[in-house]
Amino acid sequence: MQTPLHDLVIPQVCKAAFYEKTRAPADVDSVQFLDVPVIQPLEGQVIVKMRYSSLNPVDWKLMSGAPPGWGHDLPFVLGYDVAGTVVALGEGVTHLRVGHEVFGVNWGDGSHKVEGGPSGGCFKEYATMSAKVLSLRPPELWAVKAAAVSLAGTTAYQAVAQHMDVKKKDKVLILGGSGAVGQLAIQMAKELGAWVATTCSSRTADFVKKIAQPDLIIDYNEQNWYKMQELDNLDSIFATFGDITTFQHAEYKLKDEGRYVSNSDCDAPVALIPKDKHLKYHAFFCLSNNTEHQDVLANLIVGGKLNQVICEEFPFTEAGVKCIIEKQLSNTSMGKNVIKFD
Ligand SMILES: NC(=O)c1ccc[n+]([C@@H]2O[C@H](COP(=O)([O-])OP(=O)(O)OC[C@H]3O[C@@H](n4cnc5c(N)ncnc54)[C@H](OP(=O)(O)O)[C@@H]3O)[C@@H](O)[C@H]2O)c1
Structure with a gap:
């Protein structure tokens, strides 16, 4: 599925939700929601205009400085699940084109470190990541479900x-x-x-x-x-x-x-x-990013054999990001909490 190319104008800056310091317990007040530069893709990377992402326990665990030894660079942009549109390609990306609808989890091979990184970073309107982590999203798989199921x-x-x-x-x-x-x-x-x-x-x-x-x-x-x-x-x-x-x-x-x-x-x-x-x-074990496994998930959902329930949808605004974290920490969810971009 492709988006018309004239819809794909990339701005120089975009909104991102990130934290500069870890704080235990995880605290929504440490999240900042500001304009940051859109990062140009290096070799093997793409820029994705985000449609949906979701929140996982790893987000608030890392915000709180856990698990020990999982050092990550700060400031750190939240969010690992991706569903969006490819809007720019770095050198050497062959399996994706501008306009492709993609999904996946921006995670490494059994570790937080993505080859050609960075990991996470999906609570950002235009997220730059390794093309290797992305699968093509079949049109029958709704973007919201794709973002909810990946990690x-x-x-x-x-x-x-x-x-x-x-x-x-x-x-x-x-x-x-x-x-x-x-x-x-x-x-x-x-x-x-x-x-x-x-x-x-x-x-x-x-x-x-x-x-x-x-x-x-x-x-x-x-x-x-x-x-x-x-x-x-x-x-x-x-x-x-x-x-x-x-x-x-x-x-x-x-x-x-x-x-x-x-x-x-x-x-x-x-x-x-x-x-x-x-x-x-x-x-x-720790999950390994694997686009073949993402494709299996897509087929199972499209085939009606797997159901990923959405609990609540939050807008990608400062309030929306803080609310999704509070919702997750309140232990009142049933199903996945997701972030919707424009
Ligand atoms: N190593 C990895 O690669 C990896 C990958 C993904 C997730 N994880 C970890 O796996 C865990 C689950 O992740 P998730 O995304 O499924 O979490 P989640 O969706 O946030 O799970 C939340 C639900 O778990 C239930 N729960 C809480 N404590 C429980 C307990 N002691 N026993 C049974 N159920 C409990 C709660 O419902 P109830 O009201 O039913 O208790 C709560 O609503 C997290 O710790 C996460 O960090 C690890």
């Missing part, structure tokens, strides 16, 4: 299809089924033919049931999943939320050669556990 969906897909290697009739537990990643992971595991149990609060249980249709929902405030006999002999567990004890409990619920996958930072020490466990796989 969370890539994470869910890599967990379910790669690290958990979910197969038909597998017995699977997904901790945190109401989060953006969890909802998508349940749907993907069900689509692969697995039996899926999940945890969430009573606030979100009906929502999760309707959207993702897991086989068993456990209210984590009422029951300890690791004490439930129904959850013995699991093939795999995906901890999208957990604490430092999650892996210790998980180990005893998984069958021999089972798989434990975590994307929650408090479980990062799982990487230090010796590999001589009875499990086939146990690791903390």
